[in-house]
Amino acid sequence: MDKIKIGIPRALIYYYYFPFWLKLFSSLGVEAVISDPTSREQLDQGVKNSLSEICVPIKIIVGHVLDLQQKGVDYIYVPRFKSLRKDAVLCPKFLGLPDLFRHSLPQLNDFIISDTIESKSDDISDYSNYTELAEVLNIAKSEMKKALKKASDLWQRYRKLLFDGYLIDEFLALDNIEALEAKISQLEKEDDLPQSRAEVKQEEGSEETLDIALIGYVYNVYDNYVNMDIINKFKELGVRIHTFSMVENEIIEKELAQLRKPMFWEFTNKLYGATQHFFKDNNIDGLIHITAFGCGPDSILGQIIELDAKKYEKPFMTLRIDEQTGESHITTRIEAFIDMLRLKKESS
Amino acid sequence: MRLSFPYMGPTIVYAKLLELLGHEVVMPPKPNKEIIDLGVKYSPEFACFPFKVLTGTYIKLMEKDVKNFVTSGGHGPCRAGYYGEVHQRILEDLGYDDVEIIVIDSIHDDYKYFYDVAKKLKGDSSWLQVYKAIRIVYDLTKAIDEVEKQVEILRAYHDNSVINKIWMEAEKEFYKIKDRNDVERVKNKYLEKLNQYSDKIPEEKDRYRIGIIGEIFVILEHSINYQVEEKVNHFGFEVERSLYLSDWINENVIPFAGKEIEEIEELGEEFIEIQIGGHAQENIGHILDFKKKGFDGIIHIKPFACLPELISQSVMDDLSEKYDIPVLTVSVDEQTADANILTRIEAFLDMIREKDYEEVV
Numbered sequence: 166m167d168k169i170k171i172g173i174p175r176a177l178i179y180y181y182y183f184p185f186w187l188k189l190f191s192s193l194g195v196e197a198v199i200s201d202p203t204s205r206e207q208l209d210q211g212v213k214n215s216l217s218e219i220c221v222p223i224k225i226i227v228g229h230v231l232d233l234q235q236k237g238v239d240y241i242y243v244p245r246f247k248s249l250r251k252d253a254v255l256c257p258k259f260l261g262l263p264d265l266f267r268h269s270l271p272q273l274n275d276f277i278i279s280d281t282i283e284s285k286s287d288d289i290s291d292y293s294n295y296t297e298l299a300e301v302l303n304i305a306k307s308e309m310k311k312a313l314k315k316a317s318d319l320w321q322r323y324r325k326l327l328f329d330g331y332l333i334d335e336f337l338a339l340d341n342i343e344a345l346e347a348k349i350s351q352l353e354k355e356d357d358l359p360q361s362r363a364e365v366k367q368e369e370g371s372e373e374t375l376d377i378a379l380i381g382y383v384y385n386v387y388d389n390y391v392n393m394d395i396i397n398k399f400k401e402l403g404v405r406i407h408t409f410s411m412v413e414n415e416i417i418e419k420e421l422a423q424l425r426k427p428m429f430w431e432f433t434n435k436l437y438g439a440t441q442h443f444f445k446d447n448n449i450d451g452l453i454h455i456t457a458f459g460c461g462p463d464s465i466l467g468q469i470i471e472l473d474a475k476k477y478e479k480p481f482m483t484l485r486i487d488e489q490t491g492e493s494h495i496t497t498r499i500e501a502f503i504d505m506l507r508l509k510k511e512s513s
Numbered sequence: 514m515r516l517s518f519p520y521m522g523p524t525i526v527y528a529k530l531l532e533l534l535g536h537e538v539v540m541p542p543k544p545n546k547e548i549i550d551l552g553v554k555y556s557p558e559f560a561c562f563p564f565k566v567l568t569g570t571y572i573k574l575m576e577k578d579v580k581n582f583v584t585s586g587g588h589g590p591c592r593a594g595y596y597g598e599v600h601q602r603i604l605e606d607l608g609y610d611d612v613e614i615i616v617i618d619s620i621h622d623d624y625k626y627f628y629d630v631a632k633k634l635k636g637d638s639s640w641l642q643v644y645k646a647i648r649i650v651y652d653l654t655k656a657i658d659e660v661e662k663q664v665e666i667l668r669a670y671h672d673n674s675v676i677n678k679i680w681m682e683a684e685k686e687f688y689k690i691k692d693r694n695d696v697e698r699v700k701n702k703y704l705e706k707l708n709q710y711s712d713k714i715p716e717e718k719d720r721y722r723i724g725i726i727g728e729i730f731v732i733l734e735h736s737i738n739y740q741v742e743e744k745v746n747h748f749g750f751e752v753e754r755s756l757y758l759s760d761w762i763n764e765n766v767i768p769f770a771g772k773e774i775e776e777i778e779e780l781g782e783e784f785i786e787i788q789i790g791g792h793a794q795e796n797i798g799h800i801l802d803f804k805k806k807g808f809d810g811i812i813h814i815k816p817f818a819c820l821p822e823l824i825s826q827s828v829m830d831d832l833s834e835k836y837d838i839p840v841l842t843v844s845v846d847e848q849t850a851d852a853n854i855l856t857r858i859e860a861f862l863d864m865i866r867e868k869d870y871e872e873v874v
Contacts, residue, residue: 216823216826218817218818218823218826218844219823219827220818245787247787254589254590254790255590256590256820257590257591257789257790257791257793257820257821257823257824258820258823260590260787260788260789260790260824261785261789261793261821261824261827263786264785264786264824264827264828265824265827265828267828268784268827268828268830268831268832269828269830269831271831281787424598425598425623425626426586426595426598426618426622426623428589428595429588429589429590429594429595429790458559459559459818461561461592461818461819461820462820463559464557464558464559464561464592465557465560465592465599467557467559468560468599468602468603469599469602472602472606475606
């Protein structure tokens with residue numbers, strides 16, 4: 166008998182949890198089919214099938230889900246991410262995501278598996294978050310628990326590498342579990358420094374290496390199509406990139422404790438904590454906030470960090486992306502920003 | 514304390530409460546072009562429309578030397594719960610160092626903070642006086658809402674200005690009340706006055722009713738929703754909102770009074786399974802409730818890019834088809850044009866009459 170095929174849209178929180186999901190599905194003996202990297206066609210499909218007013222990451226996931234349907238998968242895994250911490254939830258659009266699919270694309274109703282993920286921490290391996298999945302796949306509780314444990318272990322190892330300074334980008338191309346596990350094992354053994362700390366190789370007489378913190382959600386920072394391949398642009402320009410996923414939880418928590426009232430959205434809080442940490446880090450030359458057009462939580466966060474950047478006297482820029490962003494616009498702006506940082510660094 | 518608050522719906526209610534607690538209340542100005550422009554200038558570009566209106570209101574009030582503002586908080590996931598924190602920072606950045614935004618958060622979120630705020634607002638009054646003040650204001654809110662509901666029906670059959678005049682008089686007189694007897698007296702007086710106009714209400718089969726749902730600030734505050742209700746009334750349709758200020762108080766302030774709201778939320782679960790913030794789930798429930806009560810159509814108003822309401826808009830087509838109820842969604846922000854809304858409403862209402870006509874034939 167053929168393996169059951171479960172489709173995972175390469176969008177939104179996939180960029181955060183993909184090692185976990187890949188390991189989970191392979192341990193369960195299920196074939197995980199991941200949608201293709203975002204393309205013009207997918208985005209067009211997404212735009213066509215969602216409200217014009219909604220933010221581009223949601224349009225992208227709609228495109229990816231439609232892509233999966235065409236690939237002939239048996240199910241599509243779109244969990245409802247509710248919380249990853251006590252008293253904080255995710256953006257309302259994450260909370261209502263399965264409702265959005267069920268009622269704006271009713272033809273998908275029989276495909277969607279949408280367990281509610283309600284967790285006290287980033288570790289989402291509690292069995293209660295997978296009851297629907299276990300039922301649909303007809304998997305015993307003990308077996309599911311075993312698979313979750315394996316997935317969680319791998320994810321923890323992977324996270325350690327991120328905290329070390331590796332970019333999620335370095336793992337993303339590996340969308341089969343064997344290659345991913347091999348890469349993780351290899352990096353664990355390696356003595357080389359990750360990009361955020363390694364010397365940037367440069368020819369003689371060339372410019373100074375810069376450290377830039379790229380503040381943004383995983384699905385904006387690592388979706389190379391929608392952000393016009395910003396990470397590689399930076400690499401070419403001799404910039405070391407720092408993102409929130411490199412900042413350990415304890416540091417983020419410490420920064421958050423300074424707020425009278427933390428924000429309501431988990432990842433926005435993570436960004437806030439990491440940003441405060443970067444503000445205080447003398448090695449960071451500047452910060453770029455990359456955000457999607459019409460992002461609600463970011464309209465609040467952006468204002469707060471923009472005002473804080475003034476206080477810390479750190480160069481700060483906001484890059485806004487949507488389905489109509491042009492490549493030259495992004496290039497011009499980051500080049501100008503980098504030139505300015507270099508001038509500043511050289512003159513001091 | 515000399516203080517003010519954002520303008521939303523029947524502002525006299527908040528003014529009365531703070532006044533009864535012995536504060537010097539400065540009435541906030543009604544949102545207008547100038548305030549909206551100010552707000553847009555000093556708010557983040559993608560903040561929602563209500564946020565910008567509030568920014569403008571605060572800045573305008575500071576010209577009158579008001580330093581303290583009382584506003585509501587919340588625990589999300591709607592952005593509105595975080596307005597106060599961000600406004601405080603924006604005003605400080607503008608150089609207003611001594612401004613304080615007093616955010617009333619739920620007692621469950623942070624007990625100590627709630628207690629501090631309560632003590633600050635209580636001033637020199639005793640807790641008994643506070644209790645009495647709240648009782649009066651609660652009655653007042655309910656009375657105002659009751660009169661307004663009549664207004665929203667009668668305006669459909671009379672020239673808007675005739676009924677509006679009575680409504681404005683009523684609001685003025687409500688502002689002068691001293692105790693709960695006054696509230697009752699004023700309410701009855703104006704209900705009677707309005708009653709004289711009720712003979713024009715046609716037979717049941719000839720009445721058309723539109724339910725208005727959406728984000729609380731834009732449906733309660735007429736000056737920023739481009740007087741949607743009056744526009745609908747103007748074409749001979751009665752209007753009822755899903756939310757009145759007294760509902761909000763029932764839901765958020767009075768414990769155990771939320772039974773009705775729970776039922777509405779349960780209705781909404783068919784389309785939005787869990788609470789996603791704002792009033793998204795209730796709004797869906799209200800549509801189904803309006804349908805049950807025989808309403809002919811729904812107008813859904815939301816600020817541009819409102820997070821929870823975008824999800825409710827996403828499920829709207831499916832709902833509208835399944836339950837056979839026409840829904841018009843209108844986004845408002847600083848760039849909305851009056852004529853746009855008027856045209857869309859007119860077309861929508863024409864369609865409803867036409868639909869009804871076909872069914873009869």
